[in-house]
Amino acid sequence: MGNKQNFTPEEWIQVVESVMLSGIAVSAADPSGLWGTLKEGFASSSALKAAKVDANSNELILAAVAEFETSQGRSDIQQALRERFAGAHPAECVERSLTGLKQVSTILDAKAPEDAAAFKAWLCTIGQKVAAASVEGSFLGFGGQRVSDAEKATLADIAKSLGTTA
DSSP, X not given: OOOGGGSOHHHHHHHHHHHHHHHHHHHHHSOOHHHHHHHHHHHHHHHHHHHHHOTTOOHHHHHHHHHHTSHHHHHHHHHHHHHHHTTOOHHHHHHHHHHHHHHHHHHHHHHOHHHHHHHHHHHHHXXXXXXXXXXXXXXXXXXXXXXXXXXXXXXXXXXXXXTSOO
């Protein structure tokens, strides 16, 4: 079973950062304005809370969630995200997120192969929850669609980056 001890400190930060990268990629693919961004952020944090009580969450997922519960863990993740996205525009955020997810996929396959598939599936689920959190293209709450074409394409790119199916 995979846990924090399977990884170097740098690899572990990348693994934990990937939890945020999945949602960031989707949010940046089709920015939703202030209210939509808040909803998408809430969807991402709700996915963390849900994983904590999900009987199907493996040890690696639970270890990643636990990292978000410590002040040092949150600080490390924030620093990693600041470095990754410094000066980036939304399209660059998508690409940088996908690059990070691809790197994490390689790390997971090498260091925690028994947990890699479940962790990657969880990352894809986070992206899907973020995509469905806000209606895109609506005006005053009318019209629009739950998941935009850009978000659908990004979800497929996330799955591809992780070496899974959408």
